[in-house]
Amino acid sequence: MFPDQWSTRANYLADIEHFPNFSHGVPDTWTSNRFSLRDVDVFTNGFAYDNLIGNGYYGVVYRGVLLDGTTVAVKRLPTNSCQTEGFVTEAEAIGHVRHKNLVKLLGYCMEQGYRMLVYEYVNNSNLHQWLHGPLGQESPLTWTARMNIIHGIAKGLAYLHEDIEPHTVHQNLKANNILLDHLWNPKISDAALSRLLGPDHTHGTTPSLVKLGYAAEEHGSTSRWDKKSDVYSFGILVMELVSGRMPVDHHHQPQIYLIDWLKSMVANKKIADVVDPKMPEIPSVKELKRITLIAFRCVDPDLDHRPKMGEVIHMLEPRDLLLNDERRIRREASLRNHAKGSRVDV
Known part of the structure; x- marks a missing residue:
């Protein structure tokens, strides 16, 4: 371990996001936003090919637009990727993961065998x-x-x-x-x-x-x-x-x-x-x-x-x-020790 990690650690913990509550649209904090299959179908224009962003082992990703005009990314997971109860539990847990360097989960959809995650859209490629x-x-x-x-x-x-x-x-x-x-x-x-x-x-x-x-x-x-x-x-x-x-x-x-x-x-x-x-x-x-x-x-x-x-x-x-x-920490420690030594009991 490194001796002075706490100041650095404090810097990156400051990147963890804390936000006020939201209504509909892009959430700033997780409030269990569950979308219907019809919602997602509208977002993506029926999963149109023109909205296809990518296709990988973890599923297919489409660009979507919420009713308020906010762009999102919809990941359609492999069929039967997990059981109903497990999906909801884990999706809710992932929703609480908030950090400026992680793509935010905005909501999810679980209906008719579909398992989908709705993420913020990051618009400068990869x-x-x-x-x-x-x-x-x-x-x-x-x-x-x-x-x-x-x-x-x-x-x-x-x-x-x-x-x-x-x-x-x-x-x-x-x-x-x-x-x-x-x-x-x-x-x-x-x-x-x-x-x-x-x-x-x-x-x-x-x-x-x-x-x-x-x-x-x-x-x-x-x-x-x-x-x-x-x-x-x-x-x-x-x-x-x-x-x-x-x-x-x-x-x-x-x-x-x-x-x-x-x-x-x-x-x-x-x-x-x-x-x-x-x-x-x-x-x-x-x-x-x-x-x-x-x-x-x-x-x-x-x-x-x-x-x-x-x-x-x-x-x-x-x-x-x-x-x-290191110099600052030593200086602060020295000042504390000096202050203790200067105290006079009355």
Whole structure:
């Protein structure tokens, strides 16, 4: 553990959202908003193909518009993804998960065999598109934006791992599941969804993450997934943001894994050459080494050496800020001790 984590921890706990009550429309706090199938059909214009956003292992996502004009994202889960009682219980629990770096659940629908979740709509695409798609080619992410994204993902993941009950493992952390707003604030999608779908569905994502490079090879033969597995995925995301490279280059034979390439570059003292060449600004070598070292800590083959996400947040703070915190804490402690010593009993 790091000695001065409490000041850093207080900063990210401040990101947990507390809102007043809402009526209809986008909720600012959870009030068990259950939509009918007819409601969702109207939102999505009959699940029109033009409103299709994406299709993945966890279901199909459509864009929708509430009656007040608010845009939402509707995720239609796999048929019979969970039992009726279990779905309602877990959907209600997920609704209470509130953090600025997690996509908010606004409501749910359970009717005629359909299981759907209604989320806030995050309107600036996802991290994969900004790093590897046409968006990133036209307007590459700056180093400042990338660091903001790294910090935000760490805070959202730490909240899931350490600050809600029960502690929650994401199990599907990858660039496609990091949505961005127009201020480059990341929002992790599918947060706590593993609790709702259960092991039969979530275990199926593990082989996919191994193939994509977001999970260690140790998961190729086992379905076990825990917080340290999420930390590994986070470390790969950091490498991806720094280098602009895919976690696995499937176009090259044999396949090139980002983690192996980065280790090779560092070993050959070419750390300055690992930066995404599309970036308009280049960080200092010192800063680059610091962030790269954190990424390597997160993917350490020894699970006991991988940090907790709360520790990662502390490591991400610039060293000079940490030193200032340490000096402030020592100064405050010294003043308290001096005050105690100056008291005179009457």
